[in-house]
Amino acid sequence: MASNMIPTGGTAPQSVESITRIAQVYEYNSSVPLRYWLRTAATLLREAHIYEREGHDEQAYFILFRHAQLVLVNLSKHPDTKKNEEDRKALIAAEKEVQKNLGKLEVLKPRINKRYERYTQLMRERDSRKQPLQAAFVPEPRGVIPDPALVGVVEPLEAGENRDLAVRLAQSELNRRATARISKGSSGPSAEELESRRGAGVWGDWDTQLKPDNRTTDQDLSQRIQNIRSNIDNPLGQRAKASNTFSTTSAYKYPSVPRQKPLEPTVSSAQIAILDKNVQRHAPPILPPKEHMAPSRAIIDDIAPSLPAKVLPAPALPNKVLPSDDASAPEANLNPSSYTFKPSAYLENGTPLRSVFLPGNLRSRFLSLAAANTNANLETCGILCGTLVSNALFISKLVIPEQTATSDTCETVNESALFDYCDSEDLMTLGWIHTHPTQTCFMSSRDLHTHCGYQVMLPESIAIVCAPSKNPDWGVFRLTDPPGLKSVLNCTQTGLFHPHAEENIYTGALRPPGHVYEHTDLEFETVDLRP
Template sequence: MASNMIPTGGTAPQSVESITRIAQVYEYNSSVPLRYWLRTAATLLREADIYEREGHDEQAYFILFRHAQLVLVNLSKHPDTKKNEEDRKALIAAEKEVQKNLGKLEVLKPRINKRYERYTQLMRERDSRKQPLQATFTPEPRAVIPDPALSGVAEPLEAGENRDLAVRLAQSELNRRATARISKGSSGPSVEELESRRGAGVWGHWDTQLKPDSRTTDQDLSQRIQNIRSNIDNPLGQRAHTSDAFSMTSAYKYPSVPRQKPLEPTVSPAQIAILDKNVQRHAPPILPPKEHMEPSRAIIDDIAPSLPAKVLPAPALPNKVLPTDETSTTEANLNPSSYTFKPSAYLENGTPLRSIFLPGNLRSRFLSLAAPNTRANLETCGMLCGTLVSNALFISKVVIPEQTATSDTCETVNESAVFDYCDSEDLMTLGWIHTHPTQTCFMSSRDLHTHCGYQVMLPESIAIVCAPSKDPDWGVFRLTDPPGLKSVLNCTQTGLFHPHAEENIYTGALRPPGHVYEHAGLDFELVDLRP
């Protein structure tokens, strides 16, 4: 799957036609199980929701259209729909999500085109003011640098040069989102919402049967997405004789973005006008969890820790310092829509990768939890979960699923419980971590096949391998693309250890030259779902 992003930063804004063309360019392989593609679809929706909340209209439209195209054009023809009843029901639920999101596309489309038209008008006016070159010594007029707001994004920043800002931004936004979830009710999503999320790709068991005639919406939805594409390809208004792609949207109940009283703007009035007066929203941060003392390495090696609680809280944030005027101004600007972090690395095929921020003490705390298994020569695995903030990914939780293990393998059990938890916390799956109790730090063939499922879902996904008895004792990896991802996808060999023809099938992901940054100031939680 291609990257879930379009060019951002100082680039000029794009029209809906251009965004739509880019959104349809991705690699689809029907040999990948449908359940993996449905996970991908669910991840796309989660990303689109975050981009929409942050005011990044172009990215939100791009991902929502790609989701609709993936579900209605490709997944509707996937061979697994005829083999697995549960997958078929999940696809029906995903199609219903597309049906709801057509309303969002309808709202975003004129805003994007309006911004694009304003930009092109500004460029025309600038060009008309240029004076002809009169002599060779006449200095050329200085180029006009477009206001970042004109691109539909905020100030573009290098992630590596602004790590502290990125972490402060993420912590502030994570606290705000947690507060927002609490305000909706401590019980998390409603049963209906959770059911919908499961159907969009989080596989598990359905408590009730979907309506028998749900499949009858397939032709209607497919026709609607084709109409959308037809309208975009005919910007002059040449439409098919069938109804407009959005003509029936009033018949559906679309999700709405809650409006709150806007805070004092942190950008200029001109930027606010250009951005169509997007509301900047904040909520007060929640109190940090109680401190969890991290054992030293010696304790990890010599003493077996007691069984962890279900949720092991991250170390508490430093006590809040009464802000000076300068500090107050800085914290007031911690708004995700005010920044966007540039890609920090690229796949071998040129696809950009968003930065991932990894907590600096994540490995030591995971090894502490895994110590009893490690001494018994058993592997331990966990899922790296987090969220998207300002076009960067932040790992905020490690979820330990119920699992069975041997010296060379680790298999998850009751995956639906893991993803129910991730849904309730509004988390994205960003990769996984596991131990090699006695082996060296490398990606086995079994590891490569496991990670393939993660990287198909999200190109930035990473695999962390911890080999505490070896040197090096850890590594952060991803599959190369090409050739690694396609090689593993097409591999039909079985067995724990089997060779692959390609030598460079995986590579390091830590920066440099990868897209992963370690940062000691990023907090996270260990969540143990084992019985």
């Protein structure tokens, strides 16, 4: 979709007006199929829920508002709504999610503005005394866009210098979420949760969940958005760059990406308690105004997982809980809301990239599963799934989808099973991995088009290429932006190997200088969905 970062001049708190104005500035391409945009929208919501739970009000508000903008303004006019009944019903479900989230926006708004007003008051007092503020916010270097999740954070952490802490933090949080899902497994997901899954783009029995006349809610939803618009100077209808930035002539069929929501906009940080002790940094969960609405904290974490076809043991099986005095609970002192990790790299346009942590043993595990295909000169692909914790992304699952392959291609089949599994486990898709049985380690034109479908929805998405018979035998890549992402989006060539005009169309993503860290202690699970 576009950047998930908000362009600001520093890390000081922002007003709702500023956040809303920036949330409307993104690049939208109507040539990307609607079903992929709907999964992008679902991914946005998952991110918003996590940031909300961790106390990042600004970030949660930014993502929720952009989600509303994307669904009500852009997707409602997508050409696929007139071609596919299933897509149209999925859009209706997404609009219902917007309706529920409008209440959250109204609750977050006064809290954000209160922090902003308190900060500006302190700044005025400082200026009047001509003394530096005790906890001054340090601007980012010139030429780069600050990470919105750092808004108001006085001491964010460098991910590279705190890798062990990041991994322990992520493992503790993943264990907590798994425990929550297991505890709810006996009763299973509620009817409302199932509907929410379908709204995130999961194919299912739409007719029993959504009534044909639900489309009549459009005017009501639009009116509620108008109520929010009236409180800002730059209304949604006058967004600067929110639509049709890309060419709509692309004929390339984008791959299915098991991504729940566009991982895009990211504003954030309610961590400004150092400026105002009266403002609680970790606010309680936002309760929606209506009884039929699910509480904001009833995120997909608590949905009972669907059992995959096969779950293979990872090199190191993850403990249910990290070692502690109480072996039945996660490490008590590792609270994700107490930490925020800085971006570790930037796109070519200056947008910050959140750190991605990759298990050190994942490649060897994948190659062992792909060995039979590799020996037969057939490609194998896998999906890298994980979650967001403290403004960093952690790969925790290697999912092998059902697939067909040749010596130069690999295509997923039965995508609904892949989507269902990712949804049931509350997973974000962070990229993909595939083999080059006989070729060198590079991104072919087909690979570039495939990866475009991931990165358009999540800037941090990565592509891992394994070429076991060559040297180097592996690499971690992303598209440049610019020019790579837009160039591939606008490319109409369909051959397996075709040239692109730009030379620097992709680049390495492994740190340094990229945003991906390998860590041998990061546990992961292998899930094989092949028959």
